[in-house]
Amino acid sequence: MNRWYHSWVAAVRIARRDAWRFKGRSSLVLAMIALPILGVSAADVTLRSAELSTEQKMERGLGAADARMSDPGMGGVPILQTPDGVSSAPAKDYGEGVWPEGRGDIRAAFPAGAKTLKDSNGSGKLRTGHGLLNTVIHELDASDPMTRGMMTLEEGRFPDKAGEVAATTHFLEAGGLKVGSTVTARGLDTEYRIVGSYELPDALKTDEVLAPPGTFLAPLDKALKADDLPGTETSSTYLVSVGGDGFTWNMVKKANSQGITVISRAVALNPPADSEVPLYQKDGWSNYQQSAASEAAALAVVATVVGLAMLEICLLAGPAFAVGARRSARQLGLVGANGGDRRHIRAIVLSGGLVIGVAAAVVGTVLGLLLTFALRPLLEDYMGQRFGSFDVRPLELLGIGLLAVLTGLLAAIVPAITSSRQSVLASLTGRRGVRRSSRVLPVIGLIAAGLGITITLYGATATDNVAVVAGGSALAELGIVALTPALVGLFGRLGGWLPLSPRLALRDAVRNRGRTAPAVAAVLAAVAGTVAVATYTASDDVQQRAAYEARLPHGVVTVLNGEGGGRDVPAIRAAVQKHFPVDVRADVDRIVVGNAGCAPYSDAKGCGRYEIFTPKDNRCALWAEGTPGSKELTPAERRKLSKDWRCEENGQYAEYDVLVADEKLLSVLAVDDPAAFSALKSGKAVSFDRRNVEKGQVGIKLITDTDQADLMAQKGKDAPGEIKSFPVHQAPRSATAYGVKVILPAPAAKAAGLITAPVGAYFSTEELPSSTQQQKLEAALDALGTDGGLYVEKGYTGDNSVVLLALAIFAGLVTIGAAGIATGLAQTDAEPDLKTLAAVGAPPRVRRTLSGFQCGVVAAMGVALGSAAGVLPAIGLRLTEERQQLKWYEEALDAGMGGVNDAPYVPIVVPWETLAALLVAVPVGAALLAALVTRSRTAVARRAAG
Structure with missing residues (x-):
C-alpha cells in the first residue's frame, strides 16, 4: 500500500514538472479540456441562478399577499384545481352537454376578515414619441404593502393620484419617452404624466403602463364611461391577505366550491399529497404526470451532449498526450532503465492527464464563475428576467470539475498503454520501430457502421x-x-x-x-x-x-379598416398611394347589415351579419354529421366524402369573403380569366367557390337577429334571413382569390338594396415596398389616428x-x-x-x-x-x-x-x-x-x- 502511494506521488511529480517544462503543449491540452468545462460551469450557474425558488416565485407573483384569487369563467359552479392553481376543471363532468361559462361571484369567496386588493389588466394603443404602441394596461394601487416585490422601481415614484402613470423601462425605451413625459391613449383625449419607471423582474421586455384603479379600464360589471379606454378587455384578480397560517389548502378547496381558483403561498411552499388533490383523482386527468417523462427526456439529451463533448475532447487531447509521451520517451526509458516497470510508465503518462485535468477543472470552473458574474446583466436581458440570486452549487461544480479530470485521464489511457509497451532500448535511442495498425479495429468499425445503418x-x-x-x-x-x-x-x-x-x-x-x-x-x-x-x-x-399559403400575390398590399363606418378609408387609401410604389389600386367595400354605422361582426343592437348561402345539394355531408337527424358515417364513407368536391377546403382565409369591387380587384389578385373581367363589367358577380352557385345564381343571406341565428346554428338549422340572389360567373378552379369567395359589382349591390360601406383597398406594387417606405406609411396612418389594417405579402421568409x-x-x-x-x-x-x-x-x-x-x-x-x-x-x-x-x-x-x-x-x-x-x-x-x-x-x- 505504502509502495503504491509513493510510486503515484512520484509519477504525479514527474508529470507536473513535465507539464511545466513544455508549457506550450500543456496549455494547448488544458485549453481543449477547460473550454467545455468553462461553458458547462457557466451554464450551470446561469440556469441555477435563473431558476427561482418557490418563495421567489410567490414574491414576484403575489408580492406580500397570501394568495391571488381569480375567476376562471365557469359560471361560479364548483371546480377542482391543481395545487399551483394553473389548471382547473368543473367538479361535475358535463360530457356532451353544455359546459358552464360566465362570471362567478369572486367577492363572495373572500375569507372572512381578509384584506383584498384588486389587480386589473387590459391592453390598448398608447401614443409615444414614435407613434402608436400596443401596451399592457395595469391598474393597481402600488402604494399598498401587498404589492411589495411584484415590481422594482427604477426611477421616480409610483403614481398615487389621477393623471399620473408609471411605465416599464422597456416601454420608455421603445416609445422614445422618459420620466416626466406625457402619454395619451388612442381614443382618449386625456394626457397622463409619467412619474416613474419600473421593471417586472419576470418580464423585463414587457411594454406596460401602471395606473391607479379606474384610470383606463372599465370594470367588467359596469358600463363603459366616456373616459374609459375603448376596445379593450379587462381581466381582474384579487390579492388577498388573511394572516395567521396563510391561505391553507382547505381554504383553497372552499373557494373552489364557489367556482374560484386560488394561487396560495402557503400551499406552494407546503403542497398537499397527490391523494389529497381531488382533481388528480378525476378520471382522465394525467397532465400532472407528464413532467417526469419530460424531465427524463431532458436528462437524456443533456447526457448525450455531455457524452459527445467528452468523446470529441478525448479525440483531440489524446494525440497531444501521445506526442507528449513520445517527446518524453527518453525520460520514460530512463525510468525503465532504473528499475521501473510498465505500470510506472503508465502511471507517469496517466498522471499527465490527471495533472492537466485538475488544472483544466480549476481554470475552467473559476473562469466560468467570473464570466457568468460579469455577463449577468446581459444574460438577464437576453432571458428577459432577473436572476433570483447568484446561485453557486459547490457539489454540481465539483461534479463538472471531476468530468474534466475524467476526460484528461481517458485521453491519456491509449498513450499510456502504448508508451508502457515500448522497450527501454527503443525509448533511449528514439527509434520507433515498425508499427502495424490494428486489424481488429477496422473490422469492428465496419460491423458497427453496417449495423448502425441497418x-x-x-x-x-x-x-x-x-x-x-x-x-x-x-x-x-x-x-x-x-x-x-x-x-x-x-x-x-x-x-x-x-x-x-x-x-x-x-x-x-x-x-x-x-x-x-x-x-x-x-x-x-x-x-x-x-x-x-x-x-x-x-x-x-x-x-x-x-x-x-400566401394570403395575397407576392408584393400585393391591403388596407382593411371598418372602424367608424369607413370614414377614414379614403384618407388611408390616399396615404398608401402616396408612400408605396403602387401600380394598380382596387377600392373595395363591405356589406353592412342593419344600421349603416355598424362595425364588422358587431353584435350591437340593430346590427346583423351576412353569409353566403350554400344550396343544400352542394353542402358537404361531413359538416352535418353530429347534428340532430343526421346519420353516423363510417370511416369508409368519411374517406370517400373527404375527396368529394363539396368537402374541399383550400385553407385560405380572408377577413371578408364577399367584397364589393370592380374588375381592378381581379388584376391585383392576378386572376387570369377574361370571362370574369367581362362579367364584372357587365354587372354580374364572380364566384370562386362552386359550392355556392346554383343555376347561375349566388345567394347572400342577410341575418338581422344574430342571437336567433346563433341559437339556430347550435341546433343545426339554418338561421332565418332574406336571401339576395345575383347572376354569377363561376371562375375556373385554377383561379384563386385568396379567400375571397364572391366579388360583387357595385351596381348589382345597389340594385339589390344592399347597404355598403368603404372598407379599404388592394394594391399591386411595382416592387416590394422597402422598410423605409413602410415606416413612413405607418407614421402617416398614425397621423390619421388609425393603424389602417395594413398587410404586405412578402412571400415565404x-x-x-x-x-x-x-x-x-x-x-x-x-x-x-x-x-x-x-x-x-x-x-x-x-x-x-x-x-x-x-x-x-x-x-x-x-x-x-x-x-x-x-x-x-x-x-x-x-x-x-x-x-x-x-x-x-x-x-x-x-x-x-x-x-x-x-x-x-x-x-x-x-x-x-x-x-x-x-x-x-x-x-x-x-x-x-x-x-x-x-x-x-x-x-x-x-x-x-x-x-x-x-x-x-x-x-x-x-x-x-x-
Missing part, C-alpha cells in the same frame, strides 16, 4: 420511434470513427498523383495514424453533426415553403438560411481548430524531419507549405468523412416524419376531415451550398491559416549521437 433505416421505415433512428445513427458514426485509421490509409494511396509538399503531408499523416486518426475523427464528429442538422433544416425549409450559415461557420471553426491542433502536433512530432529537409537544402518555403498541407489534409479527410456520415441521421429522421405524417393523413381521411386531399410532402434535400463550403472553403482556409502562422526557417540541429 438500425437507422429500420427505425425510419418500420417504426415511429425517433430514438431508434438516433441510436442507429450514433452507432454508425462510432463505426466510422473506428474505421478512420483504415480510411486514412486509403487516402494515402492518392499521394502518387500529388506534388512534393502535399505528397509529404499525406504520407506523414498516413505514417502517423495514431496522431492523425483521432484528429480526423474529431473533425468527422463535428462536421457530421453539422451536416445532419443542415440537411434536416434544409429539407424542412423546402417543406415549409411548399406548405406556405424562413430563418433557415441564417441557421445554415451559422452551422457552416461553427463546423468550419471546429474543423480548423481540430486540424490546427493536429498540425501543431505534427510539427512537434516531425521536427527532426523538418530539420533534415533544411539540412539537405530544401527552400525555406517548403516548411511553411508542408505545414499548410498537413493541416489541409486532416481537414479535408475529416470533412469528407463527416459529410457522408452526417447525411444518414437526417435521412432517417425525415423518413420517420414522413411515416408519421402519412399516418395522420390516413387518420384524417378516416375521420372525414376536409382539406386533406393531398398526401403529405416530406422532401429530403441535401444543402449542397453548405457541403461545398465545408468541403472546399474549410480545408483551404485551414491550410492557408496554418501556412501563415508557421515559421519558414528553423535552426539546423546536429544529429544526436547514437
Whole structure:
C-alpha cells in the first residue's frame, strides 16, 4: 500500500514538472479540456441562478399577499384545481352537454376578515414619441404593502393620484419617452404624466403602463364611461391577505366550491399529497404526470451532449498526450532503465492527464464563475428576467470539475498503454520501430457502421420511434470513427498523383495514424453533426415553403379598416398611394347589415351579419354529421366524402369573403380569366367557390337577429334571413382569390338594396415596398389616428438560411481548430524531419507549405468523412416524419376531415451550398491559416549521437 502511494506521488511529480517544462503543449491540452468545462460551469450557474425558488416565485407573483384569487369563467359552479392553481376543471363532468361559462361571484369567496386588493389588466394603443404602441394596461394601487416585490422601481415614484402613470423601462425605451413625459391613449383625449419607471423582474421586455384603479379600464360589471379606454378587455384578480397560517389548502378547496381558483403561498411552499388533490383523482386527468417523462427526456439529451463533448475532447487531447509521451520517451526509458516497470510508465503518462485535468477543472470552473458574474446583466436581458440570486452549487461544480479530470485521464489511457509497451532500448535511442495498425479495429468499425445503418433505416421505415433512428445513427458514426485509421490509409494511396509538399503531408499523416486518426475523427464528429442538422433544416425549409399559403400575390398590399363606418378609408387609401410604389389600386367595400354605422361582426343592437348561402345539394355531408337527424358515417364513407368536391377546403382565409369591387380587384389578385373581367363589367358577380352557385345564381343571406341565428346554428338549422340572389360567373378552379369567395359589382349591390360601406383597398406594387417606405406609411396612418389594417405579402421568409450559415461557420471553426491542433502536433512530432529537409537544402518555403498541407489534409479527410456520415441521421429522421405524417393523413381521411386531399410532402434535400463550403472553403482556409502562422526557417540541429 505504502509502495503504491509513493510510486503515484512520484509519477504525479514527474508529470507536473513535465507539464511545466513544455508549457506550450500543456496549455494547448488544458485549453481543449477547460473550454467545455468553462461553458458547462457557466451554464450551470446561469440556469441555477435563473431558476427561482418557490418563495421567489410567490414574491414576484403575489408580492406580500397570501394568495391571488381569480375567476376562471365557469359560471361560479364548483371546480377542482391543481395545487399551483394553473389548471382547473368543473367538479361535475358535463360530457356532451353544455359546459358552464360566465362570471362567478369572486367577492363572495373572500375569507372572512381578509384584506383584498384588486389587480386589473387590459391592453390598448398608447401614443409615444414614435407613434402608436400596443401596451399592457395595469391598474393597481402600488402604494399598498401587498404589492411589495411584484415590481422594482427604477426611477421616480409610483403614481398615487389621477393623471399620473408609471411605465416599464422597456416601454420608455421603445416609445422614445422618459420620466416626466406625457402619454395619451388612442381614443382618449386625456394626457397622463409619467412619474416613474419600473421593471417586472419576470418580464423585463414587457411594454406596460401602471395606473391607479379606474384610470383606463372599465370594470367588467359596469358600463363603459366616456373616459374609459375603448376596445379593450379587462381581466381582474384579487390579492388577498388573511394572516395567521396563510391561505391553507382547505381554504383553497372552499373557494373552489364557489367556482374560484386560488394561487396560495402557503400551499406552494407546503403542497398537499397527490391523494389529497381531488382533481388528480378525476378520471382522465394525467397532465400532472407528464413532467417526469419530460424531465427524463431532458436528462437524456443533456447526457448525450455531455457524452459527445467528452468523446470529441478525448479525440483531440489524446494525440497531444501521445506526442507528449513520445517527446518524453527518453525520460520514460530512463525510468525503465532504473528499475521501473510498465505500470510506472503508465502511471507517469496517466498522471499527465490527471495533472492537466485538475488544472483544466480549476481554470475552467473559476473562469466560468467570473464570466457568468460579469455577463449577468446581459444574460438577464437576453432571458428577459432577473436572476433570483447568484446561485453557486459547490457539489454540481465539483461534479463538472471531476468530468474534466475524467476526460484528461481517458485521453491519456491509449498513450499510456502504448508508451508502457515500448522497450527501454527503443525509448533511449528514439527509434520507433515498425508499427502495424490494428486489424481488429477496422473490422469492428465496419460491423458497427453496417449495423448502425441497418438500425437507422429500420427505425425510419418500420417504426415511429425517433430514438431508434438516433441510436442507429450514433452507432454508425462510432463505426466510422473506428474505421478512420483504415480510411486514412486509403487516402494515402492518392499521394502518387500529388506534388512534393502535399505528397509529404499525406504520407506523414498516413505514417502517423495514431496522431492523425483521432484528429480526423474529431473533425468527422463535428462536421457530421453539422451536416445532419443542415440537411434536416434544409429539407424542412423546402417543406415549409411548399406548405406556405400566401394570403395575397407576392408584393400585393391591403388596407382593411371598418372602424367608424369607413370614414377614414379614403384618407388611408390616399396615404398608401402616396408612400408605396403602387401600380394598380382596387377600392373595395363591405356589406353592412342593419344600421349603416355598424362595425364588422358587431353584435350591437340593430346590427346583423351576412353569409353566403350554400344550396343544400352542394353542402358537404361531413359538416352535418353530429347534428340532430343526421346519420353516423363510417370511416369508409368519411374517406370517400373527404375527396368529394363539396368537402374541399383550400385553407385560405380572408377577413371578408364577399367584397364589393370592380374588375381592378381581379388584376391585383392576378386572376387570369377574361370571362370574369367581362362579367364584372357587365354587372354580374364572380364566384370562386362552386359550392355556392346554383343555376347561375349566388345567394347572400342577410341575418338581422344574430342571437336567433346563433341559437339556430347550435341546433343545426339554418338561421332565418332574406336571401339576395345575383347572376354569377363561376371562375375556373385554377383561379384563386385568396379567400375571397364572391366579388360583387357595385351596381348589382345597389340594385339589390344592399347597404355598403368603404372598407379599404388592394394594391399591386411595382416592387416590394422597402422598410423605409413602410415606416413612413405607418407614421402617416398614425397621423390619421388609425393603424389602417395594413398587410404586405412578402412571400415565404424562413430563418433557415441564417441557421445554415451559422452551422457552416461553427463546423468550419471546429474543423480548423481540430486540424490546427493536429498540425501543431505534427510539427512537434516531425521536427527532426523538418530539420533534415533544411539540412539537405530544401527552400525555406517548403516548411511553411508542408505545414499548410498537413493541416489541409486532416481537414479535408475529416470533412469528407463527416459529410457522408452526417447525411444518414437526417435521412432517417425525415423518413420517420414522413411515416408519421402519412399516418395522420390516413387518420384524417378516416375521420372525414376536409382539406386533406393531398398526401403529405416530406422532401429530403441535401444543402449542397453548405457541403461545398465545408468541403472546399474549410480545408483551404485551414491550410492557408496554418501556412501563415508557421515559421519558414528553423535552426539546423546536429544529429544526436547514437
